[in-house]
Amino acid sequence: MEVPPKKNLTWNDLLALMSALDFEQLEGDGSRVKFYHKAKDIVVNLHKPHPDNLLKTYLVKQIQEKLKEAFNG
DSSP, X not given: OOSSOOSOXXXXXXXXXXXXXXXXXXXXXXXXXXXXXXTTTEEEEEXXXXXXXXXXXXXXXXXXXXXXXXXXX
């Protein structure tokens, strides 16, 4: 994971990453999306970015922290 967090991470990049890490994408109401990892019983809750496709830096940091907890113990 990049430090500082990548500032041009797109929603599509995130979808590819989460899929590669075996997360299941669950659509919620509106722009809400959950990513669920069954083996680790972890949920990452997000909103799809809009109007553009780039994730805000604070979201990238939150995702990094959640993934570190999940995969680094």
